[in-house]
Amino acid sequence: MAREGVSGKQLLGYVLAATDTPADGLGERLREQLKASLPDYMVPAHLMVLERMPLTPNGKLDRKALPNPDAEQRLAYVEPRTELEKALAKIWQEVLKIERVGLTDNFFELGGDSILSLQVVARSRALKAQGLSLKLRDLMQKPSIGELVASVQGTAEKASGLLAMNAEVKGVAPLFCLHAGFGTVFDYEPLARRLSGRRQVLAIQSRMLLDPAFNDTSLQEMASEYLAQIRQKQPHGPYHLLGWSLGGTLAMLIAAQLEQAGQQVKFVGLVDSFVPSAAVDAGAVDDWQADLRDFLQVTLPDAAPGLSIDGEETPHNLRALFQRAMSAERGASTYVALGADELAHVFSVARRLKQLSLKLERCAPLAVNPTCWWTLGREAEALELAAQLGQPGMGGEWLDCGHFQIPRDETFLSEAEEMLGQIVESVVMS
Template sequence: MDRPRGDVESLIADAVHDVLGVTEIGRDDDFFALGGHSLAAVRLASRLRAVDLELGVRDIYAQPTVAGLARAVIDGGGDGMLAPLVELRRAGDPAVFCLQPAGGLSWSYIGALRFLDPSISVYAIQDPALQSGDDAIELTSIEALVDDHVERIRAVRPHGPYHLLGWSFGGQLAHAIAARLHERGEEVASLVLLDSYADVAGADTAEREDLSQNGIEEAQNNFRRHMQTDPLLSSFASEVQDRLVRTLGRHLALSIPPTVGRHAGDALLIGASRGTPLEMQRRRDRQWQDRITGTVHVHSVDLEHAQLGQAHNWSVFGQRVADYIWARIE
C-alpha cells in the first residue's frame, strides 16, 4: 500500500478514517470503494473544512482518493463531474462501461467499485449536453446517443470484448449499444440491465400518450424538488440544474417508444420488486427476452426502481452483478 505523503494527504486520510472507520488508508484508495456514499461524502467534506481544507462534495466525487483530493486542494479544486466520459477506476484491460440514466449523470455507478474486481477498469458515460459552452451537445434521438457513446467507448477500448451496464434508461442505451457493436463485428461479453424496461407502456397507446403529455413534466418537477435536498445535486449552480432537468425530459421522451434491435447473447436483468406489480415485472422480463437472443438471467431484489440508481444500494445486488461480469472475463 502506498501510504499518504505529506501533511495535506495525511490530514485527508485522517478525515476518511474518522468518517468511515477504516484503519489502513492508501493514498490511491477510493473513498467510495472503501464504503463511502453520498451522506458519508457530506460528513467528509464537513470534517475537511474543520481542518481548513475547503473541499466540497463535488470534489470528493470528482477526486475520490486521498492523492486526488490533495491535488484538488493544491489546484484550487476542479470539476470533471459533467464530462461525457468519466474514469471511475483505471485498472487492467477488462473494462465495464456504465450508461447514463435519464438524468444524464452516471456517478451513482461509483457503488459498483466495491464489488467489481480491482483489475477491472470502470467508466461512466454521461450526456454531453451537461457540459457548458460550445462543448454541450443535445442529442435528440436514440441513434444519435448510440453513435456518440460508441465513439467514446471505442476511444478508450477500440475493440471488445465489451462489458455494458445500465440502470433504467441506461439499460435501454446499453442494449442499443450492444446491438450496434454486434453490427460492427465486435463481441459484447456481458450486458447488465438494472431494472430497465424495453417498452414502458407496452401495447397501451393511451398509457404511452399519457406518459408523454403528463409523466415527463411530473418527473421533471419531482427531480427539481429532489435536487434541493440531494447533497451533490444541490451544490450545482442553477444553470447546471436546469441542464439536468432538460436532459431528464429529453431522455424520458426517448425512453417511451419501444426499444428496437437485438442483443446477440445473454443478459443479466436485476429487477426491482418493491412497489412493482407482479404482472409488470413479468412484462418487463418478457420484453427483454424478445430482444435478446440468449438467456435473460433475472435476479429480483427487494428495492424500488429508483433505489437501484443509488450508489449505496449496490450492497444489495452488487455481488451478483460482479460475479456475472467476472464469469465472462475469465
C-alpha cells in the first residue's frame, strides 16, 4: 500500500509469517530478497509482520485498519513558519528529494549523508542575506531546521557532540561510533543505513571540529569526555562501541574506562584500527606538508599533484593554500562547498589528532573480546594490539581493500549488520 509519510508517499508492506517461519527479523529479510530482484522504488520502505490481518465485519481486508509505522512521526511534524525556515526547508526537500520537511526533522534520519550535506551548505549560501551563514559543522551539530535557525537568532541550546545517524529504536541499546582522524563521522553512514530500524547509530564527533576555539590535550582526556556524553545518553550498560582508524583507539580507551567503572561492555568493533606503540612511533616524523598532500588527495584530488606547498604552518598560510587548491580543482569536488576557511580548519583538526595519537603508548587491557576487521598487511600491528589488550586469541577478519574503503566494504557491512542485529537487550535511555 502507498501511504503518506513524513517524507512524502511511502510504499508499505504487510506480512503474515508462515507457522514454521520465525517472525523475528522477517521483514528485513524479505526486504533484502526484494532488493535483489526489484528496482528500489518498488521495494517497500517498511515491511510490517502482523499476527493477523484486520478484517471488516464481512470478512474482507480492512485496509484502513492496517497500522502505519510513520504515525508517531506524522504527529510530530512541525511546519516551517518564517521565510528563512521555509527557504531552508525547500533546499532540504530538493537535496533529499522528498516532499515535506518539518522544523524538527533530523537531516541524517531523512537520508542525508556527507555528499548531500555539502550540497546543502553550497545551496544555503543564497540565504546569507536572511542572516544564515551555514557551515558543515553547524549542520553536524544542529541537524534540524529549527535548531539551525535558532542558532542564527541566538536562541539555540548548547549542541551535543552526539550525531544521530538514523532513527532511535526503542528498547535497543544504540551503537556509539567514534570519529576517525579527520574528526568527522560520515564514514559510518553506510553502517547506519544497514542498521536502520534495528539499532540506532549515535556518532561522536571531534569537539575541536565543532568548536574552533577548543583544543584537546590527549586521547585519554578525549575518551573521558566522550564517555560522559555516552553515559548522559545511556546511563547504564550494556554498551556497544565501534570505531574506524583512530576511532577504534578511542573506542578501546572508552571501553576500558567503562569496565573500570563496573559497567558491562557487550561489543567493541575495531575497523582497521590505529594501533598505538611507543616502539613503532619513535621514528615517526611530523611533516605537515606531507600530511597536507595526503589530505588534498582525499578532498581536492585534481589540485593535489601540482600544488606548490611552502611557507609555515599558520592559519593564514593554510587558508591561502586551500584557496589556490580550490581554484585548481578541475573535477568540481564536492568539498569545494566547504570553502577555504573550513577546509583549513578540518585539516588543522586532523593534524592535531595525529599529534595526539603519536603520544599514546598503548591501550589498556580489556575484558571484552573486540571484533576486528583489518586490511591486508597489518598482521604485525594486529598481534601488537592483541598483546596490549590481553587478548592473545583476538584474531579478526582480513579484507582485501584499502584503509579508506573499509567502512564501505560489503563484507564488513554485512558482518557488522548481522552481529549488531542479533545482539538485542532492553536498556534505559536518558
